Amino acid sequence: MSALRIEEGEQEGLRALRVTNGPLTLVLVPELGGKIATWEDRRRGVSWLWRNPYLPWRRPDPGASYVAAFDLGGWDECFPSVAPGVYPAEPWEGTPLPDHGELWSRPWAMEARIEGERLLIRGRVEGGLLPYRFERLLVMEANRPSVHLRYRVENRSEHTLYFLWAAHPLFPLEQGTRLLLPGPAAGRVAATLGLSPRATTFEWPRLPAAEDWVDLREPDPAGGWAVKVFLRPAAAWARLVRPEGAWWEVRWRGPVTHLGLWINAGGWSGAGTPPYRNLALEPGIGAPDDLEAAMRGWGTFGLLPPLQEAEWSLTVTVG
Template sequence: MESWEKKDESGFEAWTGGTSKLSVTVVPALGAKAVSLLNRATGREWLWSSGKRLGNRGYASPFGDSDESGWDEMFPGINACVYPQDPWEGISVPDHGEVWSLAWRAEAEGKELRCSVNGERFPYSLDKIYTFSSENTLRIDYTLTNKSASPFSFLWAAHPLFRAQEGMRLRVPEELREIEVSYSADFRLGRFGDRRPWPIPEVGVDLSVIEPPEGSYAEKYYFTDKLKRGWAELSDPVSGEAVEFRFPAERVPYLAIWANYGGYGGHYHFAIEPATGRMDDLAYAISGDEAATVEAGGRYRWYLELTVR
């Protein structure tokens, strides 16, 4: 295993760590986002870049005004909304949450990169520790600490934008047979809350196969059932390469997919999004008892493992 090295990434301090088969580069000042996930064995860069200058317009700015690239954290909400419960009732939750647009603290300790941030409008801290659990597996351990005297409900989802390529395939646990639409740019899948069968929601559409870049589709959907096993995989049948997520279903019980085939910003990318709640809007998730909750003064822990091959 290699140690973490500090470097410059488009004018920002960044940390790169890895093994002989895999490396990741994290930019603490930009939400501790990952801007590179490289399969060193094959030279394949998995994370998508918009080509925009790296950066954002600061706390609570629209995500679309940022570089939109790489792998961000979405927390404590996803869509902009208003927190519905006391003692924070009426407080706004920014677009894509708080933490993606905040500067995190970061420190390398041996084989670990430790990153942490405090909430702005809500009393919490979020910590994550990057390590490599094997030569081709990145592990991220998360700890959410509630610094208040009241329970705090939240949504967290990973937001890794992968480079899409026509014909790539998505695999999910076989028990997942239905999706619920959060967003569909041209309403191909329907409107918010509409349910469709997976993977064939209608004739001529197979959601498990990446579509060409020339389309006008952009869609976000959640699988309706809670996961029994936390995993999903995106593979390239041409090269035989793949990236696979594994995570604890009892702590991260939902799975969402963002597929952009030119319908949003003209971009072409694909995201697998393990999530602690459903349907992007925190208030909506709370009303349906589909948000996670950390007790007063308590901690909520989970992890992601990402394997490349």
């Protein structure tokens, strides 16, 4: 009997797809921007993704604040920007770009099917603010603890399209959580709360702050601070290790330029709740999170010529 399973149902009142390949179970919610709500390692009983304990699920409102109402946890896709701002180029110059992009606020067309020993989940969504089509294909092979994610973005206009993209999986931050990157890795600080970095650039993993150093490899959940940094690891992978030793690893291919790292050690909540303790490992195209700053400051961003496509991929493995 095949280990591959597809179940369609509801979660928190919203349509959900539950897919299993044996070692892994994922739950995806098309109405919440294609959110991956659950990523479970069934062999170890580990549910990897953080879930916000304070915010209820609801159908997205494109005019709502992401951090106040829709920072629900799980894995979102951020495109065509990450931070709120405006589109900086003609012919759409001045168009408001929402926080965490617009994909989270748009329902996706999503279908799942089994082909032999592979399970495929394809999600598609059309841009509302800019003329693009965004597509993500998840591929799960039977009895393998990995998921391959293939991305394609199509520029559907006669003008160049500039963008940022970031995967946005959130994880619980527990005492003893460790982050492993291939060194050396040059880092750049984008934002901090509760920390005063002595420099905006640093060498992983030691962030110079105040009169001491913060070791980002094993952040203290009770630190009372939050930081967003961008890294360029020596090789295209990063690993998160839980206190008991279970690990979650992401590798990337294609025009991915950075690894974004968000660590919230009890330093921030955007919803008027107690501060969160979570972190995000974010392979991305372009930096920092604001598209205008990326184009006019850091100089790293995605670019799609008229009527052209871009493709890239991630592979996530647990062990």
